[in-house]
Amino acid sequence: MADLVDLDLAAARDGLANKAFSAAELASAHIKAMEAARNLNAIIVETPERALADAKAADARRAKGASLGAMDGIPVTIKDLFCTRGIESRACSKILAGFKPPYESTVTANLWKAGAVMLGKTNMDEFAMGSSNETSALGPVVSPWRRRGDNRPLVPGGSSGGSAAAVAAGIGLGATGSDTGGSIRQPAAFCGIVGIKPTYGRCSRWGMIAFASSLDQAGSFGRTVRDAAIMLGAMAGHDPLDSTSVDRPVPDYEAALTGNVKGLRVGIPNEYRVPGMPAAIEELWQQGIAWFKALGAEIVDISLPHTKYALPTYYVIAPAEASSNLARYDGVRYGLRVDGEGVIGTYEKTRAAGFGAEVKRRIMIGTYVLSAGYYDAYYLKAQQVRALIARDFAQAYEKVDVILTPTTPSAAFAHGEIAGDPVAMYLNDVFAVPASLAGLPGIHVPTGLTSEGTPLGLQILGRTFDEPTVLNAAHALERAAQYTARPDSWWRQ
Numbered sequence: 001m002a003d004l005v006d007l008d009l010a011a012a013r014d015g016l017a018n019k020a021f022s023a024a025e026l027a028s029a030h031i032k033a034m035e036a037a038r039n040l041n042a043i044i045v046e047t048p049e050r051a052l053a054d055a056k057a058a059d060a061r062r063a064k065g066a067s068l069g070a071m072d073g074i075p076v077t078i079k080d081l082f083c084t085r086g087i088e089s090r091a092c093s094k095i096l097a098g099f100k101p102p103y104e105s106t107v108t109a110n111l112w113k114a115g116a117v118m119l120g121k122t123n124m125d126e127f128a129m130g131s132s133n134e135t136s137a138l139g140p141v142v143s144p145w146r147r148r149g150d151n152r153p154l155v156p157g158g159s160s161g162g163s164a165a166a167v168a169a170g171i172g173l174g175a176t177g178s179d180t181g182g183s184i185r186q187p188a189a190f191c192g193i194v195g196i197k198p199t200y201g202r203c204s205r206w207g208m209i210a211f212a213s214s215l216d217q218a219g220s221f222g223r224t225v226r227d228a229a230i231m232l233g234a235m236a237g238h239d240p241l242d243s244t245s246v247d248r249p250v251p252d253y254e255a256a257l258t259g260n261v262k263g264l265r266v267g268i269p270n271e272y273r274v275p276g277m278p279a280a281i282e283e284l285w286q287q288g289i290a291w292f293k294a295l296g297a298e299i300v301d302i303s304l305p306h307t308k309y310a311l312p313t314y315y316v317i318a319p320a321e322a323s324s325n326l327a328r329y330d331g332v333r334y335g336l337r338v339d340g341e342g343v344i345g346t347y348e349k350t351r352a353a354g355f356g357a358e359v360k361r362r363i364m365i366g367t368y369v370l371s372a373g374y375y376d377a378y379y380l381k382a383q384q385v386r387a388l389i390a391r392d393f394a395q396a397y398e399k400v401d402v403i404l405t406p407t408t409p410s411a412a413f414a415h416g417e418i419a420g421d422p423v424a425m426y427l428n429d430v431f432a433v434p435a436s437l438a439g440l441p442g443i444h445v446p447t448g449l450t451s452e453g454t455p456l457g458l459q460i461l462g463r464t465f466d467e468p469t470v471l472n473a474a475h476a477l478e479r480a481a482q483y484t485a486r487p488d489s490w491w492r493q
């Protein structure tokens, strides 16, 4: 059934509806693909029995003529940051080893309600802190992509690197991700797939292992804009268990994909150019502008003057919230415990042994910027700048409907290439972070390849809760780009 894994989500859905194959056959094909791709290290917990049981239940529903969900019988993978009842959920940290949540995150519960089939949990940077999936306690993910004529393993991006690599490699037809400062859009860019981070509040954060609560937002990965739209629709919705989830109906995202962008006002922010950005990215951006023009959109130059402060602002706010959120891992309530002298000794030993270097760095930075005497200078100042960044966007959206930018300042890099330089690593998210700070929706669309044959693409940002316009613009871009590249299957065992 090798050809079943070549279908995208929408095609598989239609095939199930036409009874061309069963959900059990589809699940078996994806289980095989998952097992054949173990050397990518993208899936850290495989749940094949669960997948087959879910698929058989989907087949039984269909046979009975029962009402079906939007994802009925569709196999997906889940980022390890989402708590899944009875299945180890550890955000790829040593400190949560063995933690099997007694509850289900709302986003995954919504997916199961929509009929989705659970294939497994995906690898990620520890507690979602990273841009390369090299901070995972379970080892790095290997991207299915390689540079032409170069066998060095490439990173899949991060922090949702396992999810993006899985979708790119044809393991599952979609995956969940979470984006705090780029962790859906950047790995989608490195893996040549679509990834959408919706507006803050669109998906419930309940049962997602917290990193920075004012920024964390769930979203979806798919091989096409349509696939990502279908999956996001199944994940989103109001949840009384998360007071920041917004009570407004979830639009039919798939119905928004008309491809018509005539008269759409597309903003081009002057500030999204950074020194050292490869010419290929600038060219791709210009090409994107030309495609939108050809489709009848109106191109408008805009300015987002506080963009240059977004990265430092993010790296104050995100660690501050992380230091507070991660205080709960103390060896008493969850996961790892290393006994020390007294309660403080146990905290110290547990946290020293349980957290990796990047997580410790963030806890120290976060604790520092929140401490007496520094709070006003760093944390409060960052909150003020965050408001200015949000205001830049609000002013821009008086003139434009969407904003078109590069997603990343470079294509995927090799393992270890920049792992020793935290600032170089943080720079990966320079184009992703401003929208995160403003809580706005953003999507990555693959549009081309570098001269070395690795994926590149563009980001579309939109107004709060205007995912339909963002998705439709992305769909138009995707059609214009006619991007069909898939990685070679060198990894298949």
Ligand code: GLN
Residues within 6 Å of the ligand: 128, 129, 130, 131, 158, 159, 178, 179, 180, 181, 182, 183, 184, 211, 318, 429
């Ligand atoms: N790479 C960024 C960081 O390390 C963003 C991570 C994310 O969005 N979870 O914080």
